[in-house]
Every structure is written in C-alpha cells, then in structure tokens.
Amino acid sequence: MRPSRIPAIGCALGASALLIAGCSSGQQTGTGTGAQTAGPVSGNITIAYLQKQGDQQYFIDEAAGALAAAKELSTPQSTVNVKVVNLGQDANKAVTETDSAVAQKVNGIAIVVPDQKIGPQVANAASTGGVPLVSSDDSIKDGSGAEVPFVGFDGYDMGSKVGTAAAKLAAPKGWTAADTAVLYSSKQDLTVCQDRVRGEKEQYTKGGGVGKAIDVGTDNSVNGAQSTASGIITGNPGVKNWVVMGCNDENVSGVLQALANAKVLASNVVGVGLGAYIACKSWQPGSAPDGFTSALYIDGHDVGGDAVRTLVSKIRNGTPLPPKTIAKTQVVDAQSAGSTTLKCT
Numbered sequence: 001m002r003p004s005r006i007p008a009i010g011c012a013l014g015a016s017a018l019l020i021a022g023c024s025s026g027q028q029t030g031t032g033t034g035a036q037t038a039g040p041v042s043g044n045i046t047i048a049y050l051q052k053q054g055d056q057q058y059f060i061d062e063a064a065g066a067l068a069a070a071k072e073l074s075t076p077q078s079t080v081n082v083k084v085v086n087l088g089q090d091a092n093k094a095v096t097e098t099d100s101a102v103a104q105k106v107n108g109i110a111i112v113v114p115d116q117k118i119g120p121q122v123a124n125a126a127s128t129g130g131v132p133l134v135s136s137d138d139s140i141k142d143g144s145g146a147e148v149p150f151v152g153f154d155g156y157d158m159g160s161k162v163g164t165a166a167a168k169l170a171a172p173k174g175w176t177a178a179d180t181a182v183l184y185s186s187k188q189d190l191t192v193c194q195d196r197v198r199g200e201k202e203q204y205t206k207g208g209g210v211g212k213a214i215d216v217g218t219d220n221s222v223n224g225a226q227s228t229a230s231g232i233i234t235g236n237p238g239v240k241n242w243v244v245m246g247c248n249d250e251n252v253s254g255v256l257q258a259l260a261n262a263k264v265l266a267s268n269v270v271g272v273g274l275g276a277y278i279a280c281k282s283w284q285p286g287s288a289p290d291g292f293t294s295a296l297y298i299d300g301h302d303v304g305g306d307a308v309r310t311l312v313s314k315i316r317n318g319t320p321l322p323p324k325t326i327a328k329t330q331v332v333d334a335q336s337a338g339s340t341t342l343k344c345t
Contacts, residue, residue, distance in 0.1 A: 040318045041107055046081045047311055048101040049304070050094060051136075052114040053220075054086030056250070057277040058300045059112065062136070065304030066110070073312050080312055089219070091115035098122045102129035108311035110151070110304075112137045116191060123148050132314045134321060136307050138192050149321035151307040153298055155192045158274060158329055159199025162245050162296050165331045166200070166272045167207025169293050170243055173270070179240040180211030183229065185255050186247035187220040193247035196274065200245045211243055212236075218251055222278075225254025226261075233262045241268045242291075249275035249295060256291050266291045274298070276332055280344040283334035294333040297342055302327040 049066050051059045063084040070080040083106075087094045091114045101109055102125050109126055111133070113119065119140030126133035127142070137152045170180075184200060186193040201213065214232060218224040225246065233239075242264060244255045252273045259269055269291030273279035279295035281287065306325050313319040332340055 041315050042078065044079045044081065045108070045312060045315055046083065046106045047108045047110065047308060048097070048106045049082055049084045049136075049307070050087055050097050050101070050109065050111040051084065052087045052089060052094070052112045052138075054084065054088070058248070058275055058298070061277070061300030062112075062304035063300075065299075065301030066308045067304075068301070069305035069308040069312075073309065078316070080308070082308060087112075087114055089114045091118050094118055095121050095125075098125050102126060102131050105129075106131060107315045108132045108134075110134050110136045110307040110311060111140075113140055116140050119148065132311055132321060134307055134310055134325075136303060138190065147323065149310070149323055149325075151310060151325040152192075152303050152327065153329060154326050155195030156199040158296055158298070159196035159201075159245075160203045161199075161329060161331055162196070162272050162274055163200035163203030163205075163209070164207050165294050165296075166243055166245055166270055167204045167209035169270045169272065170209055170211075171207075173241070175210065175241040177210040177212070179238065180243065181236055181239040181241075182209065182211040182213050182243040182245070183216050183232070183255055184213065184245055185216035185218055185225045185229065185251035188215065188217045190220070190247070193220070196247050197245075204243070204245070209243065211241070212239070216246070216251070216255065218246075218254070220247055220250055222250045222254040222257070225251045226258045227254075229255040229258040230261065233258055233264070242270070244269065244271040244291065245274075247274060249273040249278035252292070252295075253278045260290060272296070272331075276337065276342055277344075280332075280337055280342055283337060284344060294331055296329050297332045297337070297340055298329050299327070299341065301341075 066082050070082040073080045120143040123142035135148045135150050139150050140148050184197045216228050246252045252271050256271050266289035271291040273295030276295035276297040279292045282290050282292035
C-alpha cells in the first residue's frame, strides 16, 4: 500500500543506538515542572516515534507520514529528525525506549503504546524530562488520570461508519435474523477497539441490520482473528450468512479466511474492514471474491504527519499541544478506492 521500508533518519535511540549530541528539550503543557519550564528550540529537532506493531502496513504508512512531515518542516537553520522504533507488542520495551529517548534528550515523543496500562509510566518519564509527548492512535492517561494529548482517529465515529456500511450492504440480500451471525472481531481490552466496535454495533442495528451478535476476542492480528473465529464458526452450524466487522482490517481478514476454510461462499458474507490496506487486495483485478465488500479508509500518513507537526509547533514555537487532533476517514470499495490516495502493495 505504501513504502514498506522506512529510511533511517535522525538521531538514534535505544540500547543499540548512538548517543544524541546537541539535542535540546522542548516544552510541554502537561504535568510535571520539567515539562513546564523547558524553553523553545531554535536549532535542530529530534522526535522519537515509538510504535507498536511497526511491521503492520498502517504503522508503516504512519512512519512514512511522520518522516515526510519532518522533511517538509526542516529548514536550513533547523532540521527535523524522526527516529522510528518498532515496539512490537512489548510493553516493557515501550517503557525502556521512552526512558532511553528522554535520557538522550530528544525534543519530543510520539508513542503508540502496546498496552494502555503503561500510560502513567510513559507520561511521567516524558514530563520529568521536560519532553513534549503525544499519544498516537491509542489514547493514554498520565498518573493523575488526565488524558495525554492525542493524535489519531475518533474510534466511535470510525465504527459508526463501518456499521452503517455493513447494514446497507446486508439489507439487499434479504437475510433473516435466524440464519445470520454478526461477528465483531477485536482486541477487547483496547479502548480504541471498544469505541470502534460500539459504533459498529449501534449503527448496524440502527441501520436495520439483523443477525446474532458474536464478539470475537483477538490480538488484532490476522492469525489471531482466524484462530479464534474458526472455533466460533464451527460452533454455529446453523448460521448460513455472516456479517464481519472489527477493530482493523487484520481482524476482518482473519475471520474471512476462517469462513473460507469452513467452505462458506463469499456470496454469504459481508465483510467491512477498517483500514482498507488489506481489503483493497481483494479488489485487485483477478482476485477471487472473499466477502471483503468495503472498508473504512484510514490513512496512517495523516496521523504520523499530524503527530510530527503538532510536536514541532510545540517545540519551536511553544504552541500548546491540542488535547485531540483527529484525522479524516471515508468508506471505500472496489469502485471508489481508486479515487483516493489508497494504494495496495
């Protein structure tokens, strides 16, 4: 969908990285005196972008957007450098990399946490070091319970658009509640997934959608969704028709693969993805129908770019970090995807 390799730009971080020289800290309006007192930076700027699941296409796009924004914002007097760190699913690494970034005096941090429970630790480390911090994609709170400035999408609105689309797509099929199941696949302890699924459920029902609602707990990966869904599909032999939604494209793709393995025809499936970066592969010429009928297009480039722009404005000019910076979304399908910037790899 977007470049699969992230160029190495900026000051290095982490245990294997080089010590950053000459990186002065910016200022932050968050908690802690250190964050309040640090002054604006006039020279070069270094931002650490710490991402969970950095090998997923969405986060690859997000990193590319961050690097592109850094290039756009660089001047002869002040180069903006971004170092992207893949945290995988490791919450301990997220804490360690945050501490490392602060110790090496980066000017700002954007983080997509593997686990929202580490929010207070991450926020405290950044605040104590006087480093501006934004949460990207998944919201976090500091030790006092206050929300850390957020850059990403409105989860409930995203889910609402998916649920509305699913109801419209299922309606013409004439399926009945008795022979239809609606699978909502997600990592259930993640608040952003909770918001998305809540929007999906409410708007699918509001739109007249029918079927037995079944929650599918996953790790937000294709394999995880496929594994969990397989048992659910087998355990519901009376279901003929399936509506599939979830927290991201990976969840929907995994469930669709499980349905295909169970010999369910694509004509008996309505799958609406969230991301479109996997769904779009089903719409390529020559691809066999798999039930991926549409998807909500979210552009990781926008979130990565907005995170960097927000931090640079704070670091250079002292502009307060907005509580929330929300990116736009839209539903696309095989016919409309070509009119967007969506590209499949």
